[in-house]
Amino acid sequence: MPGMIEQSGRPASPGLTEGPVFKLRSLKSATRRARSPKAETALFTAAVRTASDDLKKIAGTADVHAAAILEFQIAMLEDEALSEPVLAAIAEGATAEAAWSQTIGAEIAGYEAAADDYFRARAADLTDIADRVLAALGGEEERTPPAGAILIGPDITPSRFLATNWDSGGGIATEAGSPSSHVAMLARARGVAMVVGLGPIDTAGHARAAIDGGAGTVILSPDAKTVTRLTAQKAEAAKTASAEAGARQNPARTACGTAIEVTINISGPDDLDGLDPAFTDGVGLVRTEFLFKDARAMEDEARQLAAYRKIVGWAKGAPVTIRTVDAGGDKPIPGYTGSGETDPFLGLRGLRLSLTRPDLFRLQLRALARAGAGGPVRIMLPMVTSPHEILAARVHLDAVLAELAAARIDHGTPEFGMMVEVPAAAFTLEDFAVDFASIGSNDLVQYMTASARGSADVAGLGDPGHRAVQIAIRAAVRGAEKGGFPISICGDAAGDPDYLPMLLGAGLRSISVAVSALGRAKLAIGGLDIGAAAP
Template identity: 45%
Template sequence: MSIASATLILKGRTASWGFAHGPLVLVDQARVGRRTAGSSAAEERALRGALAETNGQIKTLASTIGGDAAEILEFQLELLDDKALLGPIFAAIAAGAAADDAWSRVLAEQIAHYRAAPDEYLQARAADLIDLRDRVLAALNGELRASVKIPAGAVVCAEDLPPSRFLEIDWSAGGGLALSHGSAASHVAMLARARGVPMVVQLGRLPAQAGIALLDGEQATLELDPPPARIADFAARRSADSKGKAAASAVLAGPPVIWRGDRVRLHINIQDAADLGHPDAQYSDGIGLMRTEFLFDDPAGLPDEDKQFGIYEAVLRWAGDRPVTIRTVDAGGDKPIRGFTEDGEMNPFLGVRGLRLSLKRPEIFAVQLRALARAAVHGKLRVMFPMVTVPAEFTAARDLFREVVAHLLAAGVRAALPELGIMVEVPAAALTIDAFPASFFSIGSNDLTQYVMASDRANGALSALSDPLNPAVLELIRRTAEHGLRRGASVSLCGDMAGDPRCALALLRCGVREFSMSPPSLGRVKQAIADLNLGASGD
């Protein structure tokens, strides 16, 4: 944080690109009072009624909004019917606890569990749980949750904001979202990007008073009560950004971009089918990364073969004749999954994670491989393995996959062995890339950068070391891309660098011709490459 004159400027992290200028509105977490407890039977009835009321609220909101939002709210709906979650709560009530106390205690444990997770995707689920906790408590107490009036174009400022509260705000007149905590990987961040709402997270201390705010999603800043000169400069940058968006939209729907005679293919990263609802997704050249670990982090337990197959087949059906690259479960390290990953590792980032974990748990891994083999007959499926370090890991996974396909075919089940590749995110793999008999390669720039630089990319104090444009990182990207060119194997990059227009030139110079990013980034990156072709900077 820095202070210039009377202007307060907070620096955070961009979650959704864009600019917002308007009144700052402070939104606090809900405050819910205590209730008078009754008998155990009465308390159980009260909680069941509150759960049903909350279920109805969320379902109504989901049906009103529809699309990706409905999919995101499904997480809360599943929790409301999760026997593993509700069992201890009703047991505590039967033992004499008040309904609100029992609910609050168990939810507090779940919230702490998600907040303590090293992975920001899982940390972001805490906001969903807090929202669920407060909705049920309000229903138990017969209270209506306080709702702050949000004027048109306001910059909403809060500690965190769950998806349901974001969806209750009318963003049609503009505005933005500034969070003291929050995560760029949260559900609300996905919604903000899909709706073009500027969002900055991890701003630290919130302003103590209201005022006029400038929210800059490009520079990740929140500025309160700026002087006229700053407002004028901000307006000029906002206008330029609007013109850039219009140009990017036109380019997005146009012909493919070319770089030095090569077509540049722009793919999308998705977590689930909800991401395919973004309007820009249709313009992609395919799916360059479908993460699957989030299918496994389900309160109901690990997904079975049929559930996985249904999801994979639906994505392939959406893609048509475009390629779909699905990554096998990347659990462990920063993505702990109950019932799968190992507890108590001294250094989970360097522990049993990714493909190492899958090979150690073949009874779980084989279920996913069977689902993928069945899905492979329904489209252009490619499967890649995460966190591969040595060639023996790839060959072991490939051999298990072949065995799975053989068993399915012998049983009369339609199946096929898809094209197999690896994620290049461990420096050892990049340095010995010519030893891997993979059909394709996908560079995970996020992990590759933090392993090369020995710096946690989520640690703001090490941001200078987390620059993906560091020459050491670029050298490994170049080495991998050149190997792919010699082999005739495709090489894509699916980390954050791919969706950052400022990295496009460096990646093209390294030989990367396939980029994979979130759907909202497609237009900006395609425009950036088109602009490079018009200027002299590509020489």
């Protein structure tokens, strides 16, 4: 039996865990003689249907964000642009397996060759549907890992993650993969330890493994001393989690007695399940783009209204800030966002895109205004660069409000605000005619440091603590003061204890964080003296 082996990779999701090794297998197309094109077409069609049905079953029990990932895969499976070359190859005499493997393999290779780490990470979504169709063609059933298992393999697909029961613990270690992948995002949301980019992992002879997701290490056949150390670290982490759980329930106040407003970022109503609204000061960001799998879904006003009403009802009178669709860049919506831009992060995205589609923009504004009849709704516009964009957007809102009033449809009059993500807006914020603003730290850092947030190669440059970023944040706070409207901050930096002293020292008194960071942020705030944090 081999001895203990430790390998280092890239942290994808924090956590400490130890358990039995479960090897993830890679599916390959079967080698066999082709039947008639008609028979092969029938096999392929049935396999696609089976894969699609399986994904729909998993999506039906998933939360809104996970379901959106799977709906994207289902849409790709049903896309004729993907099936046509497969059917053409079958017509020329290829087996269904060979035709599918060749077609989907070329698509995967295209994503893996992308310059941006985000798009490389999307290759796992294509691998997911590739494996499911091949499994259906081969009549193979998915193996179930034992409770608390450490899943090890080249990579892991979103549907495999969602089909795994993590209630008894467990973790993930992959040879490839990215911290930006959909599975990494899901793992962080579920609290599943995950390490990626480990390179070749030889599990032969190793029955158990341990993972330190925060450190990015995996240990095969951990010895008793290592298990004891990890157990102690896990106990300390549980102690910290208990303190955070306690802080989560109370209003946020600094050590010097200053009240700080703490709201939450969500992607849809499902993110609120099990959360007491008394623990927050409201909802600071609703990312509505995750509610839509394609442009057709954006045309459904009733569906939008139902989602917004559910969130407003949950908030019980606290303000709910809902961002209009922030599509484009790393968040494409089929049929709505374009393709072929040399740099989609600097192209037609956010409000810029909404203003080119006034029909869909007004429909969303209408649903938001109607939801405002049940509580205070604030509409927030993403990717704003110039004051005239706000004026153009307000024309659409005024028209929608007039239509609702004329039709005697119940509605509210939402406050109208903006995200501060573009440096040009951060340094001239007083020029914008808005009711409120919120600093989007993720994009502001990306644009200030010229480092793509999805690229691992320049990840070290995208530092929210960079002096230039701090200057931009202070400028935005001063601009809001001059403009006479409140300002907050959302994005990852807002929930990071390392950056909170700088943010509060800059004058911010309102932050919006991920639900999972609520207790951590409040606990950190309680230990800060704003006077000491100020420059």
